[in-house]
Amino acid sequence: MRVFLLLCLLALGNAKPYQSINVMDFMRNYDIMMADSSHEDEDEDNDVDDDDDDYDDNCPAGCQCSPRVVQCSDKGEISVPEKIPEDTVILDLQNNDITEIKENDFKGLHKLYGLFLINNKISKIHPKAFRNMDHLRLLYLSYNLLTEIPANLPPNVIELRFHENKISRIQKDAFKGLMKLHVLELGANPLANSGIGLGAFNGLSTLYIGISEAKLTAVPKDLPTSITELSLDYNKIAKVEIEDFIRYKNLRRLGLGFNQIKYVENGSFASIPSVRQINLDNNRLKKVPPNLNALRSLQVIYLHGNKISSVGVNDFCPVPPSGKKNLYTGISLFANPVKYWDIQPATFRCVTGRRGVQLGNFRK
Numbered sequence: 143m144r145v146f147l148l149l150c151l152l153a154l155g156n157a158k159p160y161q162s163i164n165v166m167d168f169m170r171n172y173d174i175m176m177a178d179s180s181h182e183d184e185d186e187d188n189d190v191d192d193d194d195d196d197y198d199d200n201c202p203a204g205c206q207c208s209p210r211v212v213q214c215s216d217k218g219e220i221s222v223p224e225k226i227p228e229d230t231v232i233l234d235l236q237n238n239d240i241t242e243i244k245e246n247d248f249k250g251l252h253k254l255y256g257l258f259l260i261n262n263k264i265s266k267i268h269p270k271a272f273r274n275m276d277h278l279r280l281l282y283l284s285y286n287l288l289t290e291i292p293a294n295l296p297p298n299v300i301e302l303r304f305h306e307n308k309i310s311r312i313q314k315d316a317f318k319g320l321m322k323l324h325v326l327e328l329g330a331n332p333l334a335n336s337g338i339g340l341g342a343f344n345g346l347s348t349l350y351i352g353i354s355e356a357k358l359t360a361v362p363k364d365l366p367t368s369i370t371e372l373s374l375d376y377n378k379i380a381k382v383e384i385e386d387f388i389r390y391k392n393l394r395r396l397g398l399g400f401n402q403i404k405y406v407e408n409g410s411f412a413s414i415p416s417v418r419q420i421n422l423d424n425n426r427l428k429k430v431p432p433n434l435n436a437l438r439s440l441q442v443i444y445l446h447g448n449k450i451s452s453v454g455v456n457d458f459c460p461v462p463p464s465g466k467k468n469l470y471t472g473i474s475l476f477a478n479p480v481k482y483w484d485i486q487p488a489t490f491r492c493v494t495g496r497r498g499v500q501l502g503n504f505r506k
């Protein structure tokens with residue numbers, strides 16, 4: 143169940159550019175989660191709401207309310223509305239003009255599960271703004287003007303999104319104590335490798351980290367060792383080296399598309415033997431990366447939009463084909479200068495499905 147939810151959340155979160163989120167989708171997740179955990183912590187959260195009838199009367203001016211959900215999106219609000227009911231579980235403030243989160247803006251909202259502040263003009267968050275928010279799991283701050291990671295983030299948050307802010311520095315221990323964080327989205331911020339302080343990700347056991355559309359020139363070496371998915375697309379990474387993934391042994395999906403990679407050192411992927419998908423499309427590779435045929439779990443490899451001029455018969459598949467655990471379902475090689483009629487058909491002997499290989503037309 144957890145994994146399924148995570149996948150749903152990832153799919154929802156990749157929207158770009160800004161699209162509004164239907165917060166009601168999260169209410170369903172909330173109900174499932176509460177049902178899941180009802181044996182573990184039988185606390186006040188499982189109260190049956192018998193006062194749902196008067197939610198209209200308690201609704202802040204200009205907002206729409208339904209049981210435990212307060213929606214104040216697209217209202218041109220310049221600050222967080224007052225008198226939000228204390229039993230609110232989901233608060234939707236996306237697409238307003240809020241510039242600042244003040245100390246008492248969320249005071250008393252101890253039951254909050256999801257807080258959506260996407261697409262505002264927030265540049266300042268008071269260090270006590272999130273106090274006592276022990277139930278908050280989803281905090282979406284994408285499309286704002288933050289220059290740093292806010293202090294004292296809610297301790298049990300599962301998903302944190304800062305896509306498209308102005309964050310250029312992540313200080314040491316920025317996420318300290320966030321033991322449950324699974325998804326950390328930092329894409330589209332002006333983050334260079336030098337802006338990621340040593341120990342910035344201390345204490346995290348995150349599954350997904352996204353730092354696409356940033357200013358990285360190398361794979362960051364100090365990310366949590368737990369990550370299973372890493373998106374570094376649209377950066378300025380020029381090469382991949384053996385030491386890049388040595389700490390990330392659990393990686394399943396690796397996004398390196400739209401970088402400037404010319405060179406992949408032999409053995410770079412040997413430390414991530416469970417990897418299922420690698421995106422290396424739209425780079426400057428002249429050859430298929432070495433030793434892919436040793437990756438037994440690899441199913442999808444995107445290499446389109448490079449400068450690959452020849453493909454060897456053993457570049458993808460192990461020599462005794464039994465050495466492969468999962469067959470490939472996607473190899474893309476179009477938009478490379480390779481003459482595809484020169485590629486021997488046996489090159490793709492460990493690919494399944496009719497659309498498993500995309501060669502396309504040779505384009506100059």
Ligand SMILES: *[C@@H]1O[C@H](CO)[C@@H](O)[C@H](O)[C@H]1NC(C)=O
Binds near residue numbers: 432433
């Ligand atoms: C890469 O390394 C592997 C294992 O050490 C070796 O078998 C292979 O021949 C190397 N490939 C290249 C292209 O050097």
